[in-house]
Amino acid sequence: xxxxxxxxxxxxHNIRVAFGGVHAVDDVSIDLNAGEVMGLVGGNxxxxxxxMRALSGAHVADSGEIRIDGQxxxxxxxxxxxxxNIETIYQTLALADNIxxxxxVFLGRETTTRWGNLDDGAMENATRQVMGRLNxxxxxxxxxxxxxxxxxxxxxxxxxxxxxxxxILIMDEPTAALGPAETAQVRDLxxxxxxxxxxxxxxxxxxxxxxxxxxxxxxxxxxxxxxxxVKANVTTDEVLAMIILGxxxxxxxxxxxxxxxx
Amino acid sequence: xxxxxxxxxxxxxxxxxxSAGRLLAATEVDLRLFGMVAALIVILLGxxxxxxxxxxxxxxxxxxxxxxxxxxxxxxxxxxxIVSRNIDLSVGSVxxxxxxxxxxxxxxxxxxxxxxxxxxxxxxxxxxxxxxGLGILFGGxxxxxxxxxxxxSFIVTLGGLLAxxxxxxxxxxxxxxxxxxxTFQKIGGGALGSLGGDLSWGVGVVASLAIVYLLTYNRxxxxxxxxxxxxxxxxxxxxxxxxxxxxxxxxxxxxxxWPPGLxxxxxxxxxxxxxxxxxxxxxxxxxxxxxxxxxxxxxxVLATRRRFGRFVYAYGGNPEAAELGGINxxxxxxxxxxxxxxxxxxxxxxxxxxxxxxxxxxxxxDELYVIAAAVVGGTSFAGGIGTIPGAVLGAFxxxxxxxxxxxxxxxxxxxxxxxxxxxxxxVGFDTYNRRRASR
Numbered sequence: 001x002x003x004x005x006x007x008x009x010x011x012x013h014n015i016r017v018a019f020g021g022v023h024a025v026d027d028v029s030i031d032l033n034a035g036e037v038m039g040l041v042g043g044n045x046x047x048x049x050x051x052m053r054a055l056s057g058a059h060v061a062d063s064g065e066i067r068i069d070g071q072x073x074x075x076x077x078x079x080x081x082x083x084x085n086i087e088t089i090y091q092t093l094a095l096a097d098n099i100x101x102x103x104x105v106f107l108g109r110e111t112t113t114r115w116g117n118l119d120d121g122a123m124e125n126a127t128r129q130v131m132g133r134l135n136x137x138x139x140x141x142x143x144x145x146x147x148x149x150x151x152x153x154x155x156x157x158x159x160x161x162x163x164x165x166x167x168i169l170i171m172d173e174p175t176a177a178l179g180p181a182e183t184a185q186v187r188d189l190x191x192x193x194x195x196x197x198x199x200x201x202x203x204x205x206x207x208x209x210x211x212x213x214x215x216x217x218x219x220x221x222x223x224x225x226x227x228x229x230v231k232a233n234v235t236t237d238e239v240l241a242m243i244i245l246g247x248x249x250x251x252x253x254x255x256x257x258x259x260x261x262x
Numbered sequence: 263x264x265x266x267x268x269x270x271x272x273x274x275x276x277x278x279x280x281s282a283g284r285l286l287a288a289t290e291v292d293l294r295l296f297g298m299v300a301a302l303i304v305i306l307l308g309x310x311x312x313x314x315x316x317x318x319x320x321x322x323x324x325x326x327x328x329x330x331x332x333x334x335x336x337x338x339x340x341x342x343x344i345v346s347r348n349i350d351l352s353v354g355s356v357x358x359x360x361x362x363x364x365x366x367x368x369x370x371x372x373x374x375x376x377x378x379x380x381x382x383x384x385x386x387x388x389x390x391x392x393x394x395g396l397g398i399l400f401g402g403x404x405x406x407x408x409x410x411x412x413x414x415s416f417i418v419t420l421g422g423l424l425a426x427x428x429x430x431x432x433x434x435x436x437x438x439x440x441x442x443x444x445t446f447q448k449i450g451g452g453a454l455g456s457l458g459g460d461l462s463w464g465v466g467v468v469a470s471l472a473i474v475y476l477l478t479y480n481r482x483x484x485x486x487x488x489x490x491x492x493x494x495x496x497x498x499x500x501x502x503x504x505x506x507x508x509x510x511x512x513x514x515x516x517x518x519x520w521p522p523g524l525x526x527x528x529x530x531x532x533x534x535x536x537x538x539x540x541x542x543x544x545x546x547x548x549x550x551x552x553x554x555x556x557x558x559x560x561x562x563v564l565a566t567r568r569r570f571g572r573f574v575y576a577y578g579g580n581p582e583a584a585e586l587g588g589i590n591x592x593x594x595x596x597x598x599x600x601x602x603x604x605x606x607x608x609x610x611x612x613x614x615x616x617x618x619x620x621x622x623x624x625x626x627x628d629e630l631y632v633i634a635a636a637v638v639g640g641t642s643f644a645g646g647i648g649t650i651p652g653a654v655l656g657a658f659x660x661x662x663x664x665x666x667x668x669x670x671x672x673x674x675x676x677x678x679x680x681x682x683x684x685x686x687x688x689v690g691f692d693t694y695n696r697r698r699a700s701r
Contacts, residue, residue: 056586058585058586077588078585078586078587078588079588079590082588088586090586092582094580094582094583094586094587095580095583096575096576096577096579096580096583096584096587096646097579097580097646098575098576098578098579098580098646098647099572099575099576099579099646103572103576104583107572107576107583107584107587107589108573108584108587108588108589109587109588110569110572112569116568116569117563117567117568118566118567118568118569118572121483121484121486121487121489122487124487124489125487
């Protein structure tokens, strides 16, 4: 294990989320330190996104405890999460297609003038600056985001999470819609944010992404955590086996492993 | 300042070439709105020629505008309701109920209970406050059921349409009520309910100054952040056209003069000897038109310059994104219905004042005309799309068709047939254009 800091940035203890009797997340505990990337992997329906939705306030957990900086906190809606500087890039991007990029970046946190009117100039200006960092080719600040390309839409979603001084960043499949060059940009960004001391939960289907970027990896299987491992101590094969079989490497029999490779 | 925002990355800058389309684009005028103004002008000119040059007279224009005022005012609220993926079918009944309340309040309740007689200077204020309060109650209750309880708006407001219309009958026991406060009656327009010559010119001048100020302010804001600005000639063109339109309206309003009988009585009462051909007193903007202008401005600010409006549009575009963005979506939805109730109270005041009372069927079918106006004005039932000025123009387009056909002596069933076909054609054309543009 790495030398752990005094108090983790985020601790989620015994989280349960059920949808009509189906335990999407079943008694899961996970933690995250500042400046750490925690890879969260697992098959479809393993409960990764649901677990993170409990942290981002999109879906309230049925039971369990969330601690931020060691303090127990209640996250009942997305506003609560944002008040703890928890920012989320959703797999669906969660963009309002009919409004432009600055309006989406500032959605729910609009800048206003002294009179309480929307300060569109200031918001566009700030968006131009963030975009200059994320995607310098982005110039389309006045069209509805509906008309943007997949990569540009992703950039808008990332800009929204990065602009507001996130301390805890949840990235749910951040590179799913991106081409190779844009994916490299996002990887650079994750490394940069990490050095700034931001804790990142990274959900990804791409095992190589996770291995490249994560410090630790948590594997989920049918709503439970199989194991949380330090990346340096495992191989991709071992992690793949955990994802597919739902067992720790030490519990896997030789037959099962052989079948996996067949 | 050569950077044209909106160019796709890597696309070569367009070679400037002179064409009507390009000139229009430089002014950044909303094309759909421009098309609607053009359609309105074509309709008015069309009736003018078909009627042998009798249609375009100040008195016709002002009557038409006053008739459309209630629909136009409510359409501004209906835009926000439809943009946020709901519908309000109850507005006609709400108008009926509040109009009847105004009438009963002024004829019975206030004089009998509080001893405030007709003609008291506060009566119209109390009545209006009461009506707006009722509108907030109706809108708030229905909005609560829709936003917090989760009953579909179609069902809630369909129930509202039936129940509130029934309540109108209960309120007056089936009787028509008449005889309102004379100040309140001015809300309905007419020669006495208008601004008069000087004030109307004043409104025109103030509006012109506001246009110039907004254009300069906008340009300065864009400069401040180094964004692209319109070419100077486009700014000047917009300013000149805007001011001419506003002052032109004031001119038309003032070209409308008091009816001869009323003018003669006024002359006698004030000891003026009437000049040959009669005393010409300009009517100016009727109060309903002033209300339409005020409501349009206020609602436009609310829709485009305030956070509430941003929330409404964001919710219409993607309800989940709005929720995840931390917007209190339920409260936002409830507020759109409260707003609709307030606007219905204003429309009810115009209706009651014009009738000098109220009957059982005031506001009947208003919901359909209001929805039609919003939809003709470019509001989409898919949510997230629609503008306030578009809806107001939509109301005037529909009303000018109805008024023009009536002017030509076409009977009202035929008017309805035309209105229905125009509604479908307008939306069909709009859908076709949108689909072509998104390719």
